[in-house]
Amino acid sequence: MHTSLETKDDFFSSKVLGHPAGLFVLFFTEMWERFSYYGMRALLVLFLTSSILGDNPGWGWPREHALAIYGSYTSLAYLTPILGGYIADRFLGYRWAVIIGAFLMTLGHLSMAFEFNPIFMYLGLCLLVLGNGFFKPNMTSILSHMYKKHPEKKDGAYTIFYMGVNCGSFLGMLLCGYIGEKIGWSYGFGLAGIFMFVGMLQFYFTKNIFGSIGLKPVKNEDTVDEDEHPAEAKRNPFSIFDIVLIVFIAVIGLVWIINDPYSKVSGHTVFNFSVGKLSGDNFAIISALSLFIFVLIKRIVQYTPQLRDKMIVVIVLAFVAIFFWASFEQAGGSMTIFAKDYTARILEGNSKIIFNVANTLITIIPLTIISYVLFKLFRQTFSKFALGNIILAVGFAIIWCMVIYMLKNQYSAVKTEVPATWFGILNSLFIISCAPIVSKLWESKYSPTATVKNGIGMILLGIGFAALAYGSSSIPAGAKVASVSMIWLILAYFFHTMAELFISPIGLSYLSKLVPGRMIGIMFGIWYLALAIGNKIAGTMGGMIDKITAQYSMSTFFLIFTLIPVSLGIFIMLLTPIIKKLMHGVK
Template structure:
C-alpha cells in the first residue's frame, strides 16, 4: 500500500510526514559513507608502508591531487545525474542506482592491496553520487509542493540528517580505519551505504507516485513555470524578467561548451595520473608554461568568453543579476579551495603536527567530552527512529528492520570505541576525530545563525559572503599561530590541539554564512527556466574550488621546505580575508545589480 500526495501529512513524525524521515535516514547513511571514506583517504595514502597499520606511503602532493580530483568530480556528476533522473530513470530509481554504485565503490576500496580497486572504487563513488545527490532533494521538494509553508522546516531537519551522518561517519570509520585497519574503515562506509539503499528501497512506497516516472516535457515546462512564479513572489520592484526574451544556445555556444567540458574533465583526471604515474597527456611546454597549465588556461579563457557572450545577450535587468551571481560564485571558488583543506592539509596537520596523546586529567576530560558528544546525538536520533517505527512499521516492516539493524550496529560500534578509549592508559586521539567538529558546530550553531537571517539584522548577500570569508581566514590564522613553533621543513611536531579546534569553529561559522545561502540567491535572481543552468555554474564553481583545494594543499611540503608551516597557513589566512573585505566593499554595486532582490 502506498501513500498519495494528499496522504503525506496523515502519518506524521514531529509534525512532518513520515516520508521526510525516510529521506533523513537514507541521506544520513549516505553522508556517513561519504565523509567516513573522505576522512581516511589522504591518511591511508600518505601513511608509512611499514608499521602496525601500513598505508601506501604516497607523497602528500600525489595524495592531495587525487583527493582534489575526486571531490571536484563529486560536484560535477550531479548535473548529469539530475538530467538522467528527469528524463529516463525517475528520482527513486536514480537514488537506488546511485546508492548501489556507491556501495560497490566502498566495497572496492576496502580491497586496499591493489591500486586498481582503489581507482575503481573512486570512479563508482563519483558516478553513484551523481545519481544520488540531486534526486534526494528532488523527492523532498515534490513532497512539500502543496505545503510550501513547511518546506523550510523540512530542509532544516534534512540538513540535520546530513550532518548527523557526517559526524558518525568520520567518528566511526575514522576510528576503525586508524586503530584497527584501513579496510575496516572503508568497508564500514560500504556497509552503511548498503543499509541506506535497502532501507530506502523497501520503504519507498511511502512516497506514493513521487519520483516513479520521469517527467514529460509538458510537466518539465509546468515545473519551470511554477518555479518562475515562486521566484516572482520575491516581489521585485522592476520589470518582470521572466517575460524577457529567451536566449537559446547556438551551435557555436554548444561547441565551445563541449570543448571546455572535455578539456576540463581530461585535466582533472590527468592531474593526479601524471603525478602518480609517468603517463601525462600534456607532456609539453609552451614558453614558460608546462602543458597542463597551458591547456587549463585555454579552457578558462574559453569558459569566460562564452560566459560573457551569454550574459551580454540577455535583457539589462537579467544581465545584471547574472553578473551578481558570477561575482558570488567567484568568492565561492576561493571559499571551497580553503575550506576543503579539512580533508587534506588539515588532516595531515592533525596527524603529523598535532599533539594527540592525552594522559591524566587531559585524558579524563577528552573521554567525558567525547562520550557526551557521541551519546547525546545517538539518543536523539534513536528517539526519532522510534517515532518513525511507530508510524510506519506495519506497512514497511522490512525497511524498518534494515534501519533497526543499522542502528544496533552503530550502537555496538560506539560502545566498542568508547570502551577501548576508557581502557587505554593514554588516549591517542585519531587524526580523523577533528573532522567531526565541523558537523558538531553546525548542529549547535545553525539555529542561532538561522535566527539572525530571520531578524532585522539579516545582512545583504555580499556582507554574508564577506563575513564568512573573514571568519574562514581567522580559522587559518589560529593554525598559523599554532604552527609558529614548527621549524622550517619539519615533517612532525607536537602542536596543541586547541588550534585545530579553534580553526574548525571559525571555519564552520564561515560555512554557515556562505554555503546555505548561495543556492537561495541563485533561485531568487534568475527566472525558473534558467535555474538549472545557473545551478550548474554554481556547482562548477564548487568543483573548481575543491580541485584547487587539492592542488594548493599539495604544495604543503614545498612551501614548508622553502619557508615554514606558518607561511603555508598564512596564505589561507590573508587571501580569504582580503576577498572578504573586497566583497563587502562591493555591496553597493552588487545591490544595484540585484535590482531589488534581497
C-alpha cells in the same frame, strides 16, 4: 497510484519538528551518503601517506602525490553532478537518479575495501565519482520542489537538511576513521559501503512519500513556474555551437583533473608540450576556463534582463564558493596531515580522562538527538512505510553497537591516542549543535542579506586559519613532525564550522529562489562545478605544504588561507547594494 503521506500541494499536513516528514526522509538518506563519503575521505590521505611497513600499512606516498589524488577525487565528485542533474531532468527523474547513484557508490566503497590492489582502489574512486554525480544534485532538487510554494521556509529547511549532511559526516569520520586507523584500512572503507547500501534501501522503500515529485519527466510537460514572468519562461535552448564547446571544455577539464595526480605519481603527462612559457597542462586548463567563461557570458546575455540579473547573483555566490571550498577542504588534506604529524595526540593521566569523558559526551548526545528525530519520523511514517523505517532502525542499531565498542576500548586503554581523523568530527559536531540556532536566525527579521552572510562566513573562515597560523608559529621551517596543542585545531574547526553555516546551505537556498524551476537541475550542476574547482584548488594548494613550510614556515602556509578569505569577505559585503538590486526582491 502513489501512496503518500503528503499531496503535491499540501506537504505541510504531516509535520516533524515543524517541517514535512519528507524532509526527514531526505535528511536520513543524505546522512547515510555523507557517512560513506566523509568516512572514506577521512581515511584516503592517511592511507596513501602511511608507511608501507607496520601493522596497518598504507601505500607510502609523498604528501604532494596523495593530496593531488585527493583534490582530483573531490573535484570530480562535484563535477559529475552537472551530467547527473541533466540526465535526471531529461530522462530518469530525481528519484531513480538518487537510487542509481547510491547503488554505484555502494559498489565503489566495496571495491575500495580491496585497497591492497591499486586497480580496485582506482575503480572504487571512479564508481564513487559517477554515483555522486547521480545522487548529489537530485537530492537537493527534490528538496527544492518540496518547498516551491513555501519560499519563506527554504533557508530553515536547507539548514536542517544540512544537519543531515553533518550527522552523516560526524558518524562516518568517527567510526570509519576509528576502524580504519585502529583495525585496518579495508574495514574502514568497507564500513562506508555498508551504510551507503542502508541509505539506498531506506530511500527506495520510502520514496513514495514525495507524491509526484521526482518521477520520470514527461515529454512536453509544462515546466514553467506558476509565478514566473511569461517573458522569462521563454525557452532558450543550447545551440549546436554551445554544445560542442561545452563537450570540448568538459573533455579538457576531465583529462586535466585526472592527469594531475597521474603525472605526479607516474612522472608522465598527457599534455607533453608547451606554449611559450606555459606548460602544456597549464595552457590546457587556462584555455578551458576561458572558453567556459565565454559560453557563460554568451548564455546569460540571451535571457531577459530580470532573469539575467538573478543569474549574475548566482555566479557571484558561486565565485565566493570556489574560494570558500578551496580553503575549507584543507580539512581532508593539509589539516589532516597537521593533525597526524604536528599535533600532540597521545594522552594519559588526567588528560586521558578528560578526553574520554568529553569524547563520550560529544558522541552519545548527538547520536541520542538523531535517534530522537528518527523516533519522531517513525511516528509519522511507520504505518505506511514500515520496511523503509525498519531498515533505518537496523542501521542505527548497528551504529549504537559500534559506538559502545569504540568507547569501551578507549576507556580500557592505558594511554589514549586520539585518531588523526577524530578532529574532523568537530566540524559536524559544531554544525549539529549550532545549525538549529542559525536556522531560526535565517527565519527571523534579523536575517542578513546573501552578501552579508557570505562575507561574514569568509571572515570567520580566515579567523580559523589564523588560529592555526598562531598555533604553529613554534614549528621550525621544514619540520616533518611536531607536538602542537590540540586546542588550535579545535578552534580552527569551530570557526570553519560557523563559516560553513553562513555560506554553504544558504548558497543552495538562494540558488533555488533565484533560478526558475525548469532550470533547477542544470543550475545545481553549475553550482557544483564551482565546488569542483574549489576542491581541486584545495588539493593543489594543500600539496604545497612541504614546499612552503620548507622555504618559509608552517605559519606562512596557514596565513595564506587567512588573508585571502578575509579580503574576499570584506569585498563581497561591499557589493551588498548592487547584489540586492540584482536580486529583484528575492529575500
